[in-house]
Amino acid sequence: MKVRLLLITTVLLVVGIVASDAVVLGALRRHLVERVDRQLTPLAQLMARVDPSALGPPGADVTRRAGGGLDLVADMAIVYFDPGGRVISSVHTSAVAPEVSAVPRPLFSTGNWRAIVVARPAGGSVAVAGSLSVVDGTVRRLQLICAITGLLLIAALGTAGWFLVRAGLRPLRAIEETATAIAAGDLSHRIPGGARPGAEIGRLTAALNGMLAQLDRAFAARGQFVADVSHELRTPLFGIKGSTELALMGGVSSPAEVERTLRRIDTEAGRLAALVEDLLLLARLDVQGPVLSLEPMDLRTLAASALADLRALDPDRPVRITGPGGAGEGAAAPVLGDEARLRQVVVNLVGNVHAHTPPGAPARIGVGRVGTDAVLEIADSGPGIPPGQEDRLFDRFSCGDASRTTGHGLGLAIVRSLVEAHGGRIEVVPGGTGATFRICLASTEGTQDL
Numbered sequence: 001m002k003v004r005l006l007l008i009t010t011v012l013l014v015v016g017i018v019a020s021d022a023v024v025l026g027a028l029r030r031h032l033v034e035r036v037d038r039q040l041t042p043l044a045q046l047m048a049r050v051d052p053s054a055l056g057p058p059g060a061d062v063t064r065r066a067g068g069g070l071d072l073v074a075d076m077a078i079v080y081f082d083p084g085g086r087v088i089s090s091v092h093t094s095a096v097a098p099e100v101s102a103v104p105r106p107l108f109s110t111g112n113w114r115a116i117v118v119a120r121p122a123g124g125s126v127a128v129a130g131s132l133s134v135v136d137g138t139v140r141r142l143q144l145i146c147a148i149t150g151l152l153l154i155a156a157l158g159t160a161g162w163f164l165v166r167a168g169l170r171p172l173r174a175i176e177e178t179a180t181a182i183a184a185g186d187l188s189h190r191i192p193g194g195a196r197p198g199a200e201i202g203r204l205t206a207a208l209n210g211m212l213a214q215l216d217r218a219f220a221a222r223g224q225f226v227a228d229v230s231h232e233l234r235t236p237l238f239g240i241k242g243s244t245e246l247a248l249m250g251g252v253s254s255p256a257e258v259e260r261t262l263r264r265i266d267t268e269a270g271r272l273a274a275l276v277e278d279l280l281l282l283a284r285l286d287v288q289g290p291v292l293s294l295e296p297m298d299l300r301t302l303a304a305s306a307l308a309d310l311r312a313l314d315p316d317r318p319v320r321i322t323g324p325g326g327a328g329e330g331a332a333a334p335v336l337g338d339e340a341r342l343r344q345v346v347v348n349l350v351g352n353v354h355a356h357t358p359p360g361a362p363a364r365i366g367v368g369r370v371g372t373d374a375v376l377e378i379a380d381s382g383p384g385i386p387p388g389q390e391d392r393l394f395d396r397f398s399c400g401d402a403s404r405t406t407g408h409g410l411g412l413a414i415v416r417s418l419v420e421a422h423g424g425r426i427e428v429v430p431g432g433t434g435a436t437f438r439i440c441l442a443s444t445e446g447t448q449d450l
Contacts, residue, residue, distance in 0.1 A: 005165050010158050017150040025143055032072060032135040036114050037107050039070050044128035048118045052080040052089035075131035077113070083123045092129075100127040112136070175208065188216060233275065239268035278410040292338040292421060296444060299333035299342075299376045303367040306346045306378060310363055313354045317361065323368040324375045324438070325429075330367040333374035335441045341418050345426075348411040349378040349437050357382030357434070366438075374443040377429070379436040385428060393428060 070076070077092030081102035098113035102125050107116045115129035174192055181189035190209050243261045303321055310319045321330040353363050357380045366377030385393070394416040415437075419426045424441035 006158065006161055009161055009165075010154065013154060013157060014150075017146075017153065021143070021146040021150065025139055025146070028142060029135060029139050032138060033114065033132065036070075036072050036130055036132065036135065037116075039073065040107065040114060040116050040128055040130050043070070044116045044118045044126065047078055047126045047128055048120045070130065072134050073130035074134050077115075077127075077129045079127040080120075081125045081127070088124065098127075098129040100129065102127075175205070178208075178212075182212065233272065236268040236272040236275070240265050240272070243268075275410070278414060281414060292341060294336050294338055297335060297337055297339050297342075299335060299367050299374050299439075299441070300330055301339065302342055302346050302376055303330055303365045305343060306350050306365050309347065309350045310353065310365075313350070314359055316359065317363060319363045319365065321365045321367065324366045324370050324377060326364060326366060326379070328368075330365075331369060333367050333369055333376065334444045335374045335422075336444050337422050337441060342422070345415045345418050345439065346376075346378070348415050351411060352435075352437075353378060353380045353382075356380070361434075369443055370440070372443055373424075373440040375441075376439045377436055379429075379434060381434040384433060385435050394426075 075092070077090070077098055079090040079092075079100060080088040082088050085102035098110045098115050100110065100115050100117060102117070104117045104119045104125050107114065109115075109132075110129070112132050113129045114132055115127055117125055117127045119125050178189050190212060243265045247258070247261050307319055307321060310317055323329060323331055357363070361381045363381070364377070364379040366375065366379065368375060394412045416426055419439055419441075422441055424439060426437060426439050429436035429438050
């Protein structure tokens with residue numbers, strides 16, 4: 001890559017130097033030729049009024065006698081024609097004079113000469129020509145100087161470019177080395193800093209390091225997720241396997257023991273099936289999101305469903321429906337949602353209340369509007385959530401009493417995914433006793449109370 005970049009740069013430099021030299025040399029030659037023209041024109045007009053015999057014999061030094069001020073003309077030729085076009089007299093300092101006719105015409109080039117033909121007042125015409133050998137010699141000398149200067153410049157810039165390209169590609173080599181290390185399995189490897197933060201390489205380095213950090217965290221999370229799944233799957237499987245082996249070895253003989261063994265197998269199988277269903281649901285939510293059937297509805301419907309579920313799980317538990325925050329009575333909370341999916345959210349939150357609060361502990365269901373949001377709250381009077389643990393509640397396979405998750409620790413993760421799929425959010429309301437989970441969805445305008 002270094003050689004390719006240097007070669008491309010060198011080729012562009014050569015093209016630029018050649019083009020600029022061509023322009024400069026062309027402009028210089030045109031300027032010198034224009035100077036020759038300005039010198040030949042008045043001389044031709046003067047020669048038209050001079051008698052041919054005044055020039056002296058052929059071979060006389062015309063440039064000294066007739067044009068001493070012609071600094072760019074080393075050789076000259078003057079040819080007189082009679083009215084019939086025949087040569088009357090010709091004087092030139094070169095062995096080869098330009099071929100001109102008797103027809104008057106403005107300045108023109110013929111071979112390496114610049115000539116002009118002027119009509120004489122006495123009749124006939126005179127042709128005055130000057131050699132461009134001085135002009136061409138000057139241009140050739142400048143061309144040689146430009147060529148030598150260009151070669152030296154290309155050599156110097158090529159050498160400097162080699163070191164500059166190597167220095168400029170050093171961050172890319174660091175990126176290549178980092179990619180090689182990561183491909184070999186070292187996910188902790190990072191691209192060392194070195195480029196300016198505002199430069200393209202610096203921004204690329206920062207972006208790649210950020211991406212690598214996210215990948216590292218993702219792989220670590222995936223490893224933890226796989227370990228957690230393995231642990232959660234192993235527990236019911238071992239229960240099923242142990243009960244089955246006990247029955248096969250004849251360890252259960254009485255009908256009551258057989259029934260207890262079968263019930264344990266059924267319980268563990270149900271737990272295993274629920275875990276697999278939740279894992280499949282989370283996988284679908286991660287890959288493509290839930291398939292929602294959105295229709296106008298009121299969150300008071302879900303509040304009534306939550307009330308019925310809590311009373312069914314614990315008939316002695318006092319449960320009441322209030323407005324958001326516990327003030328007033330429940331009010332209309334119209335939204336556009338998938339009732340089946342939102343009911344799944346409520347079932348998980350109700351299961352949390354039942355699993356993490358003492359039997360008979362009061363609970364509250366809040367429903368109504370807060371600003372532009374339709375709100376549904378599930379609040380309990382249990383032990384609450386330790387400070388600083390709120391952010392971990394919705395992690396998958398969160399474990400411990402602080403997680404407030406049901407069963408295997410996927411309930412609140414599913415709740416968050418389904419609520420966010422509706423464009424809403426779920427939050428833990430700080431303060432007070434117990435735990436309060438609040439679902440906030442965008443309220444629809446103009447919906448009639450149900």
